[in-house]
Amino acid sequence: MTATAAPTGRSVSVRVPATSANLGPGFDTLGLALSLYDDLEVTTSERPGARVEIHGVGEGEVPTDEHNLVVRTIAFTFERYGVQLPGLDLVAHNRIPHGRGLGSSGAAIVAGIMAAKGLLDGIVDIDSNALLALASELEGHPDNVAPALFGGLTIAWTSDKGPQHKKLMVHRGVSPLICVPEKTMSTELARSLRPVTVPHEDAAFNVSRSALLIAALIQSPELLHDATEDKLHQSYRASAMPETVGLVEELRSHGLAAVVSGAGPSVLVLCSDPAQRLEAAQVVANHGGSPWQALMLAVDFKGATVNVHPAKS
Structure with a gap:
């Protein structure tokens, strides 16, 4: 030393x-x-x-x-x-x-x-x-x-x-919305809910969506909804954060690219432009259940x- x-x-x-x-x-x-x-x-x-x-x-x-x-x-x-x-x-x-x-x-x-x-x-x-x-x-x-x-x-x-x-660098149209709940989530708990192995077809599904997501974020934001589909982790963690899953499902039913942010329980919505982000914020405001703090952020x-x-x- x-x-x-x-x-x-x-x-x-x-x-x-x-x-x-x-x-x-x-x-x-x-x-x-x-x-x-x-x-x-x-x-x-x-x-x-x-x-x-x-x-x-x-x-x-x-x-x-x-x-x-x-x-x-x-x-x-x-x-x-x-x-x-x-x-x-x-x-x-x-x-x-x-x-x-x-x-x-x-x-x-x-x-x-x-x-x-x-x-x-x-x-x-x-x-x-x-x-x-x-x-x-x-x-x-x-x-x-x-x-x-x-x-x-x-x-x-x-x-x-x-x-x-x-x-x-992200396409300038991409407009993130973060929805923050009152409850917290342990990263350790979220990780413990993942299975040791996953079906081959699910892995292949995520490989295709991950590749598409890169293209959507840097060049083609209109593809964000399809590009943010996942079969590797979110469904396995659903039981630990039902309110998060409920909001994600409602946003996606409106054609919005909503996902669990990190280990959760916040929700990230990757909107293709500021107008779509306003639409997403309104869906969150009208969503029943516990309140969510909606943050309109930039990259x-x-x-x-x-x-x-x-x-x-």
């Missing part, structure tokens, strides 16, 4: 977008960055330990010390590069809902890695491949962290060289950003 340390008083500002993974057929592969953000400011301190101030989502719920996920990620990154961890003061303004299938844990991990990158500026160079590798190691899979890091539509996979990604094309502020003398 080296005695190198980040300058005391150095501050970084980080912004990380929400994400929606799977997008229907692209299970554990496709992800989309959305214009809903967590903003953080992290400052190094001579005082040991970590002090975290949370505003917005998670306030009064998430840890405010060294057990905080962002802080743990910063510590992990510093240790990986053999740099002494300073004291940390962190202020977070969180807007990404927790436990709703919008990549909140992935966003926290990406925020910590980006904060570490900024705090280590001039000491260690962490390139995009290293960012994805670190985030995937902590998250367990790259489908949420890739779009959070790089923005846009991402295809993520793992090779013998580690996690990889390809970023694609985020920048991904996570970090700005470094020099240490104050």
